[in-house]
Amino acid sequence: MPVYDQRTITTFATRTMAQNPIIQIIDLHTRYGGKEILKGITLDLYANETFVILGRSGCGKSTLLRHLVGLETPTAGHILIKGVDMASAAEAERNRVLRKVGMLFQGAALFNSMTVAENVGLPLQEHTPLEPSTVKIMTRLKLDLVGLSGYDDFMPAQLSGGMKKRAALARALAMDPDILFCDEPSAGLDPIVAAGIDHLILKLHKAFKMTIVVVTHELASVFLIADRVALLHEGSVVFCGTLAELKRSEHPYVRQFLERRPDEQVPDSETYLKSLVG
Amino acid sequence: MRPWAEIAGGLGRGFFTLIGGLGRMGRFTQATLRSMLIEPWRGRTLRWGAAFEQMVLIGVASLPIVVTISFIVGLIIAMQSAYQLQRFGAVIFVADLVAVSVTRELAPLMTAILVAGRSGSAIAAEIGSMKVAEELDALNAMALHPIRFLVVPRTLAMMIVLPCLTVIADLLGIFGGLVLGVVSLDISWIAYFNQTADALLLKDFVSGLIKSFFFAVIIALVGAFEGFHVAGGAEGVGKATTTAVVRSIFLIILADMVFTALFYSTF
Numbered sequence: 307m308p309v310y311d312q313r314t315i316t317t318f319a320t321r322t323m324a325q326n327p328i329i330q331i332i333d334l335h336t337r338y339g340g341k342e343i344l345k346g347i348t349l350d351l352y353a354n355e356t357f358v359i360l361g362r363s364g365c366g367k368s369t370l371l372r373h374l375v376g377l378e379t380p381t382a383g384h385i386l387i388k389g390v391d392m393a394s395a396a397e398a399e400r401n402r403v404l405r406k407v408g409m410l411f412q413g414a415a416l417f418n419s420m421t422v423a424e425n426v427g428l429p430l431q432e433h434t435p436l437e438p439s440t441v442k443i444m445t446r447l448k449l450d451l452v453g454l455s456g457y458d459d460f461m462p463a464q465l466s467g468g469m470k471k472r473a474a475l476a477r478a479l480a481m482d483p484d485i486l487f488c489d490e491p492s493a494g495l496d497p498i499v500a501a502g503i504d505h506l507i508l509k510l511h512k513a514f515k516m517t518i519v520v521v522t523h524e525l526a527s528v529f530l531i532a533d534r535v536a537l538l539h540e541g542s543v544v545f546c547g548t549l550a551e552l553k554r555s556e557h558p559y560v561r562q563f564l565e566r567r568p569d570e571q572v573p574d575s576e577t578y579l580k581s582l583v584g
Numbered sequence: 585m586r587p588w589a590e591i592a593g594g595l596g597r598g599f600f601t602l603i604g605g606l607g608r609m610g611r612f613t614q615a616t617l618r619s620m621l622i623e624p625w626r627g628r629t630l631r632w633g634a635a636f637e638q639m640v641l642i643g644v645a646s647l648p649i650v651v652t653i654s655f656i657v658g659l660i661i662a663m664q665s666a667y668q669l670q671r672f673g674a675v676i677f678v679a680d681l682v683a684v685s686v687t688r689e690l691a692p693l694m695t696a697i698l699v700a701g702r703s704g705s706a707i708a709a710e711i712g713s714m715k716v717a718e719e720l721d722a723l724n725a726m727a728l729h730p731i732r733f734l735v736v737p738r739t740l741a742m743m744i745v746l747p748c749l750t751v752i753a754d755l756l757g758i759f760g761g762l763v764l765g766v767v768s769l770d771i772s773w774i775a776y777f778n779q780t781a782d783a784l785l786l787k788d789f790v791s792g793l794i795k796s797f798f799f800a801v802i803i804a805l806v807g808a809f810e811g812f813h814v815a816g817g818a819e820g821v822g823k824a825t826t827t828a829v830v831r832s833i834f835l836i837i838l839a840d841m842v843f844t845a846l847f848y849s850t851f
Contacts, residue, residue: 375725401727409725415718419710429726432733 328353328485328517329374334383336369336541343369345541346383353484356511356518358528360563361538367521368412370538371489374519375409376400387485405433408478410488414470416462422449422473423458429480448476452506468499475506479514486510488520492527504530525564537563612731612809616739619732631737638741642703646749649702650695654753657690658682658760666769675769679776680783682761687784688847691753692792693840696799699746700832704807707738708828711811712821720812730812739804746800747793754792791847798843799836806832 329351336344343366351357361367372378373385376392385392390403416425427445430436436444449455452472462470471491478486491507492500504527511518511531520531528535528549535552537545537560545552545560552560561567624630665681711734714720723730758780765771771779810828814820 372721377721377724404725404727407725409722411718411722411725413718415722417714417719417722418717429728432726432728 327351328388329519330384330386331370331374332384332386334370334373334385335381336366336373336378337381343541344373344380347538347541347543349536349543349546351517351519353517354515355533356507356520356531358532358535359519359521359538360523360528360535362523362563365538366541367523367538368489371487371519371521375407375487376404405429405481406484408481408483408486410471410474410478410486410491412489412493414462414474416470416474416477418462420462421458422454422460422462422465422476425462425473426476426480429477433481444480445476448479449473451479451510452476466499468495468502471495471503472506475503475510479510482514483516485517485519488518488522490522491520492522492524497526500524500527501530507531525566608813609805609809612812613805615731616735616805616808619729620736620739623732628732630740631733632740634733634737635740635744638738639745641706642699642738642741643745643749646699646702646745647752649698650749650753651756653694653698654686654691654756655760655763657694658686658757658762659764660760661685661690661757662761662764662769666764675765676771676775676779678761678765678769679771679779683758683780683784684788686757686761687754687788687792689792689840689844691757692750692796692799693836695746695750695753696796696803696836697833699742699749699800700803700807700836701829703742704803704832705825705829707804707807708810709821709825711735711808712814712824715812715814716817716821735804735808738808739801742800742804743797746803747796750792750796754789787847791843795840795843798839802835802839803832806835 327350329349331347331349331351334344334347335342347370359367359370369378373380374387374392379393384394387403387407390399392400392403395403416422417428420428423442423445426448427441430441430444431438434441446455446458449457452475454469454472454476457465457469457473462473465473475488475491488507491503495503507518507520508531510516518531520527522528532549534546534548536543537552539559545555545557547555553564555561562569619628620630661682662678665678666675669675669677669681711720714734720730720734723733762773762776762780765776766773807828810824810831814824
């Protein structure tokens with residue numbers, strides 16, 4: 307495993323700045339207990355692109371996203387967001403970066419004890435010196451943006467799955483982030499509502515030119531929203547490129563994923579019988 | 585493996601689990617105290633609005649049960665003391681016994697145990713549910729520190745409300761003794777009141793309040809700590825709630841012993 311010193315990281319950071327990059331993942335390793343979840347991920351994400359991290363369940367894609375927002379500390383490697391190393395930065399520096407980052411959680415993660423408007427207004431109320439009346443107006447603007455006008459005083463429990471995701475998206479957009487992370491935005495939603503969320507992400511990308519990083523396993527979403535795609539398999543990146551390159555790729559795992567083929571199970575009666583006996 | 589080796593192994597594992605748990609609790613307490621005492625001096629305001637909401641939830645809502653239980657405890661202590669003191673023809677000293685035992689010991693202890701069962705468990709359940717629903721992660725992702733955001737207001741509220749409830753419990757406990765004295769022991773209420781006033785010293789009252797202040801810290805921190813360490817969905821929340829109550833009551837009684845010994849030797 308390569309060890310990167312501070313100089314190398316600075317070089318990485320300088321190079322990416324020249325190319326207008328925003329996030330750099332450098333040789334990221336993560337281990338839970340004895341199991342290695344991420345095995346040396348290296349990726350560059352550029353400003354204003356929609357980058358999709360694709361992979362089957364349990365491949366480490368959500369773990370990777372949790373590292374990007376600083377919810378997990380890597381065992382080894384670095385994540386630079388706007389040149390700031392999220393793992394080693396001081397809390398104030400990390401918070402400064404996070405204030406311009408939005409995160410849409412898989413389960414929406416709205417605060418159940420607060421109304422929709424309080425949820426959306428919370429980051430503004432806590433991080434800005436804005437008057438409550440201004441926060442209210444800003445909150446309404448964000449709710450209009452996601453198609454939830456008039457739901458200010460609803461509690462999260464009163465919303466449907468799709469509406470919860472929209473409200474969570476409004477909250478993620480509250481601070482006008484430069485980067486928006488979305489964890490499985492269409493998980494648990496019916497195809498029509500899921501398509502609505504995808505189109506909303508597209509609309510936001512066009513309107514605000516923000517960098518959007520989406521983790522998903524839904525191919526339909528990928529083909530609709532992605533500029534570039536990274537395909538993860540067992541904690542490693544097996545493919546990274548544009549949509550066109552993804553479609554052309556001859557990598558066996560990429561083909562299997564795109565063609566939705568199940569894992570080949572070679573029927574070996576002797577091994578099977580042995581496994582039963584233990 | 586031999587049985588003794590298994591026992592030794594189990595004891596060793598238990599010891600290291602205990603040390604690990606104490607270490608985590610220590611770090612959690614340190615982070616809370618830092619957010620409560622140091623960060624306000626660095627320009628981060630305390631969330632007094634949220635603390636006030638918690639004061640209402642913890643204090644006002646606990647009032648009926650604290651009032652009722654303290655009154656009953658006052659009655660019980662008066663009855664138990666009268667049973668002994670009648671033999672010596674000294675029933676008037678029931679007032680002394682009730683006043684001193686309620687203010688020094690029973691009011692702070694009973695109030696803390698009631699609030700631990702009622703509000704300590706609620707803190708663990710609320711924060712635990714938030715953990716399960718990724719709400720704590722959402723706070724972190726929004727650069728809002730969950731300890732500053734959730735634990736500090738609850739701890740502040742508890743530190744203010746529990747001593748207030750203890751004062752009320754003191755008064756109701758003494759009132760319970762007075763009711764028994766007047767109704768059952770033929771003591772006039774003026775005589776009972778005067779006897780109580782003579783018996784009670786400021787240090788009795790203050791030592792009970794000092795205890796309740798520390799009990800408050802225990803209830804809030806143990807409840808929040810268990811909530812933060814919930815694992816495994818709704819079942820985990822249930823376990824954390826039970827653990828929070830059991831551990832906080834254990835620590836309250838342990839702290840009570842330490843403080844009582846301290847006050848006994850110094851006052």
